[in-house]
Amino acid sequence: MKILKYTALAIAISATYVPTISNAADNKAKKDKGLETILVTAQKRTQSNQEVPISITTIDTDKLDALFSSGDDIIALATKVPGLYAETSNGRVAPRFYIRGIGNTDFDLAASQPVSIIMDDVVMENVVLKGFPLFDLANVEVIRGPQGSLFGRNTTAGIIKFDTMKPSQDDDGYAKISYGTYGTRNFEGAVGGALSDNWSGRVSLLNQHRNDWVNNGYTHVDNAMGGYDESAGRVQLMYQPSDELNVLLNVHARAYNGTSTLFRANILSTGSNQINSNFDRDTVFYDEGNNNPQKYHNQGYSVKINYDMGDKTFTSISAYESATGSSLGDIDGGFGAAFLPVMGPGFIPFNSVTMDNADVDQLTQEFRLASDTDEDYSWQTGLFYFDSNLKVVTSPFFVPPSTVNQSNTTWAVFGQGTYDVAPKSTLVAGVRYTHDKKGLTANSGAGIPINPVNLNDGRVSWELMYNHKLEEDRSVYARVANGFRAQSIQGRDIAFFGQPSVAKSETILSYEAGLKADLMDSRVRINGAAFYYTIKDIQLTAVGGNGNNVGLTNANKGVGKGFEIDSEFLIGDNFNMTAGFSYNDTELRDANLLIPTCGSGQCTPLDPTVTQTSGEVDAYVNGNPFPNAPKTILSVTGRYTIPVESGEFYVYSDYAQQGKTNFFIYRSAEYHVNNQFELGLRLGYENYQDQYEIALYGRNITNEVNLKGGIDFNNNTAFVNEPRIVGIEFKKTFF
Numbered sequence: 001m002k003i004l005k006y007t008a009l010a011i012a013i014s015a016t017y018v019p020t021i022s023n024a025a026d027n028k029a030k031k032d033k034g035l036e037t038i039l040v041t042a043q044k045r046t047q048s049n050q051e052v053p054i055s056i057t058t059i060d061t062d063k064l065d066a067l068f069s070s071g072d073d074i075i076a077l078a079t080k081v082p083g084l085y086a087e088t089s090n091g092r093v094a095p096r097f098y099i100r101g102i103g104n105t106d107f108d109l110a111a112s113q114p115v116s117i118i119m120d121d122v123v124m125e126n127v128v129l130k131g132f133p134l135f136d137l138a139n140v141e142v143i144r145g146p147q148g149s150l151f152g153r154n155t156t157a158g159i160i161k162f163d164t165m166k167p168s169q170d171d172d173g174y175a176k177i178s179y180g181t182y183g184t185r186n187f188e189g190a191v192g193g194a195l196s197d198n199w200s201g202r203v204s205l206l207n208q209h210r211n212d213w214v215n216n217g218y219t220h221v222d223n224a225m226g227g228y229d230e231s232a233g234r235v236q237l238m239y240q241p242s243d244e245l246n247v248l249l250n251v252h253a254r255a256y257n258g259t260s261t262l263f264r265a266n267i268l269s270t271g272s273n274q275i276n277s278n279f280d281r282d283t284v285f286y287d288e289g290n291n292n293p294q295k296y297h298n299q300g301y302s303v304k305i306n307y308d309m310g311d312k313t314f315t316s317i318s319a320y321e322s323a324t325g326s327s328l329g330d331i332d333g334g335f336g337a338a339f340l341p342v343m344g345p346g347f348i349p350f351n352s353v354t355m356d357n358a359d360v361d362q363l364t365q366e367f368r369l370a371s372d373t374d375e376d377y378s379w380q381t382g383l384f385y386f387d388s389n390l391k392v393v394t395s396p397f398f399v400p401p402s403t404v405n406q407s408n409t410t411w412a413v414f415g416q417g418t419y420d421v422a423p424k425s426t427l428v429a430g431v432r433y434t435h436d437k438k439g440l441t442a443n444s445g446a447g448i449p450i451n452p453v454n455l456n457d458g459r460v461s462w463e464l465m466y467n468h469k470l471e472e473d474r475s476v477y478a479r480v481a482n483g484f485r486a487q488s489i490q491g492r493d494i495a496f497f498g499q500p501s502v503a504k505s506e507t508i509l510s511y512e513a514g515l516k517a518d519l520m521d522s523r524v525r526i527n528g529a530a531f532y533y534t535i536k537d538i539q540l541t542a543v544g545g546n547g548n549n550v551g552l553t554n555a556n557k558g559v560g561k562g563f564e565i566d567s568e569f570l571i572g573d574n575f576n577m578t579a580g581f582s583y584n585d586t587e588l589r590d591a592n593l594l595i596p597t598c599g600s601g602q603c604t605p606l607d608p609t610v611t612q613t614s615g616e617v618d619a620y621v622n623g624n625p626f627p628n629a630p631k632t633i634l635s636v637t638g639r640y641t642i643p644v645e646s647g648e649f650y651v652y653s654d655y656a657q658q659g660k661t662n663f664f665i666y667r668s669a670e671y672h673v674n675n676q677f678e679l680g681l682r683l684g685y686e687n688y689q690d691q692y693e694i695a696l697y698g699r700n701i702t703n704e705v706n707l708k709g710g711i712d713f714n715n716n717t718a719f720v721n722e723p724r725i726v727g728i729e730f731k732k733t734f735f
Contacts, residue, residue: 034522035568041161042143043416043428044150044368044380050516053428053465053477055529057081057566057580059140063637066652066682069178070699070725071186071208071230074134077160079633079656079678081142082564082582084160087628087708089719090327091260091294092228094127099144100531101560101586101629102157102508105664106541109358109392110406112488114157116147120164120250122302122319123153125388125408126360129321132254132298133232136190136204139163144564145531146483146508148461149416149430153386154485156508156535166248167192167200167238173734178697180727182227183211191734198241204234214262218285218335225284225291228258244308253299260294260327261719265334266346268670268707268716271604275705278345281723285345288353288397289330296325308372315368315382322361329354333717348715349600354495355395362388381415394495400445404491407439424469431462436486442494450494455487457505474517481510488539490552503539503552523570530563538588540627540665542595543712555590558626574642580635586626588665594618595665598712604669619666628709632659646689652682663710670716676706678721684729691733698726 038049038058049056059081067076074095078086085098089107097103097115104113109127117124124130141161151159171193178186185208192202207230214226234252239245267279286292300321307314331352336343368382388408395401416430435458442450463481470476484507491500514529538558542551564582571577597605597617607619625631634657642649656678663671679702684695703724711717 035518035525035570040139040141041163042141042159043418045370049527050473050475050518051426051467053426053467053479053514055083055144055512055514055527055531055564057084057142057144057564059142061137062639062652063654064134064137064140066637066654066680066697068134069186069682069695069697069729070180070722070727071184071210072699072722074131077140079630079658080635080654082566082580082633082635083144083562083584084142085628085630085633085658085661089261089263089709089711090127092230092256092258093131093294093296093325093327095131096127096628097130097157097160098628099142099158100533100562100582101584101626102535103626103628104539104541105543105627106490107543108490108492109356109360110390110404110489110491111541112154112485112539114155114485116151116153116155116159118151118159118161120162120302121304121317121366122300122321122364123151123386124321125153125362125386126323126390128296128323128325128358128360129298129362131296132252133206133208133230134162135188135206135232136165136202136234137162138165144529145479145510145512145533146461146463146481148463148481148483149414149432150380153410154434154436154483156483156485156506164204164234164236165190165192165202167202167236169194169200171735174731175734176729176731178727178729180697180725182213182723182725183209184725184727185209186729192236193735195237198239200238200240202234202236204236206230206232210258212259213282214259215283216286216291217280217283218287221291225259226262228256230258231255246306248302248304250302250304252301254297256294256296256325258294260292260329262292263329263331263333263711263717263719265332265344265348266602266716267718267720268710270602270716271669273670273672273707275707275718275720279705279720281705281720284330285334286330287335288351289328292327292329294325294327296323298323311371311373313370313372315366315370317364317366317368319364320362322359324359326355326357331711331717332714333711334715346715347602350714352714353397355397357393357395359391360388362386376420377417379415379417382413384410384412384414386410392491394492395445396495399495399497402443402445402495404440404442404494406489406491409437410486411435426467428465428467429463431460433460434458434484434486438487438489440489440491440500442491442500444494444497446497448494448497448499450499453489453500453502455489455502457486459484459486459505459507473519473522474515476515477513479510479512479514481508481512483508483510485539488552490541493551501552503554504537506535506537506539506554508533508535525568526565527567528563528565532559532561534559540588540595542665553593553595555588555593555621557589558586559589560584560586560626560629575638575640577638578636580633582633584629584631584633586629588621588624588626591620591622593621595621597666598668600713600715602716603671603712606667606669621665621667624665624667625662627662627665630658630661633657634659647685647687649685650683652684654680658706664712668712671710671712671718673707676704678702678704678706693729693731695729696726697729698724700724701726
């Protein structure tokens with residue numbers, strides 16, 4: 001009943017993410033003509049979303065303003081889009097994404113991820129790079145399904161594509177500042193315009209702060225952790241000496257100093273997934289970890305060149321990204337051990353604290369040649385090169401630190417063609433060959449010899465799509481796509497007396513059919529897709545059990561099926577609304593696959609188990625869902641406006657609900673959730689004449705305590721979502 005109550009509340013006060021308009025006259029004109037055309041670049045061309053035969057959801061700046069008003073990081077996108085989930089056990093620096101249930105739960109900084117983050121046309125491969133803060137954005141696209149031709153960084157699940165605001169000859173700028181609970185302060189601003197007839201520029205800045213607000217009950221220090229300071233900037237210069245040539249330079253950097261994920265000891269009781277009395281939102285009990293400090297610096301640049309050759313366009317994108325930093329954590333989430341007279345909260349067999357220092361760099365180069373004509377047939381082809389190196393120093397503190405060096409080199413050649421086979425029918429075909437090479441060398445702090453690992457694999461991936469217009473404002477499509485994720489190496493266990501593990505390449509074959517329709521004079525938009533996919537040799541990461549080993553393995557097969565629906569509604573002149581829903585049924589199929597269960601012995605496995613001679617309890621996981629794959633996601637947003645002469649007052653709300661989700665590969669009574677939700681609210685006034693906006697905001701306004709993950713090797717440790725944040729925001733637009 002509680003869920004239904006808040007769902008009804010969200011629907012009653014919600015509104016769509018229709019883009020903010022510049023004045024009251026434009027506002028009325030927009031409502032008269034219906035929903036705005038959404039442009040996407042999922043096929044590396046600018047097209048209407050309604051004409052692209054791929055399942056895509058876009059998030060524009062209005063919705064982003066609401067989601068990130070309290071200073072949340074990129075994880076705030078989780079469950080805000082049908083089929084999209086995200087989580088992290090590494091604080092604000094290493095997010096993990098899942099699309100249609102496909103992702104990787106591995107917390108190691110070298111983990112291969114099947115969801116690609118594309119920022120300004122550059123793939124952010126390493127998880128540390130994926131956490132770069134979001135600001136001054138123009139558009140966000142969530143592109144579901146394997147990308148078998150145009151995007152080639154082993155993307156079997158899908159892509160989240162971010163495009164920032166670009167320089168232009170038109171002067172524009174804004175400044176936005178907010179203040180909220182826990183001393184949360186955010187500043188975001190940008191200014192851009194013409195520097196000369198041929199040059200334009202844009203400078204974008206972000207600064208975020210939150211006070212430490214979590215007490216350490218073990219050391220009796222109040223406000224010992226939980227805060228952060230985040231600064232980021234971007235400078236872009238565009239050179240356009242003619243209509244044919246365009247050169248864009250993008251230089252960006254980030255400095256972050258804060259708190260890593262707060263692990264909370266034994267907030268789950270054996271046999272239950274309900275948070276117990278050991279949990280206190282404002283207090284943890286850390287005897288180690290120095291209050292979980294975390295610090296990272298990122299920097300990078302890219303140069304994008306577009307040259308119009310008349311009937312074709314040449315594009316070059318050169319980019320370099322790097323990051324360095326460290327993270328320290330009290331992993332057991334409490335204090336003491338079995339031989340001590342006092343320990344807690346709850347039973348903690350042994351202390352566990354770990355520190356990682358990471359240094360990553362990445363170089364990418366893409367060349368692309370695309371036709372530029374009005375003929376029935378169009379094409380594009382290109383080359384892609386990727387090279388990265390990662391050094392991770394891991395200190396478990398009971399032995400000297402271990403150093404792991406991993407390298408990854410990829411090259412690919414790709415092509416795609418589009419043919420209008422009939423006035424209302426379009427066929428798209430693409431193919432890509434990708435060669436991937438990975439290597440690992442390491443020094444064990446325990447003095448154990450580590451043999452180098454070298455892997456090579458090359459595969460062809462492809463996609464075939466068909467789009468048919470039923471009417472001018474509605475179409476149906478079908479898509480079949482093949483993709484692969486190259487072999488992976490896991491070196492985490494080297495720091496804990498182990499050896500590296502390897503998972504062989506996985507391949508996916510995905511089928512999708514959908515409908516895209518604008519109805520009722522473009523006042524209603526419904527986009528839906530149904531899908532079915534099979535992953536052969538699906539890569540899995542078994543975390544926990546067996547002394548906290550982190551081992552890679554493959555299941556014979558993984559199967560997923562379901563659907564997602566995005567809808568938008570203009571309900572009257574002043575009430576706009578969106579609703580999205582996804583259903584995702586995933587299943588591991590491998591009758592002989594055994595996965596270690598909790599090493600602490602404090603959890604309750606629900607799968608058939610076998611006890612090894614070592615005492616380890618392993619579970620048969622055949623038939624289990626993929627880890628961290630929500631079976632359903634519901635997202636509702638809304639905006640109700642009250643026009644006045646100078647502008648409008650508005651109420652904006654968003655609601656997101658996460659269905660049944662299993663955290664690990666094995667099933668247990670403790671590590672799963674169902675029907676968790678969060679509700680956001682924004683009350684504001686926008687003045688079109690003087691170009692300013694003031695708003696009261698609230699995130700997680702009901703202060704829900706939602707489980708986001710767990711650690712099972714030592715005790716029943718878990719971590720939770722962010723608390724309620726309320727505040728006020730002011731935005732001024734210039735020029």
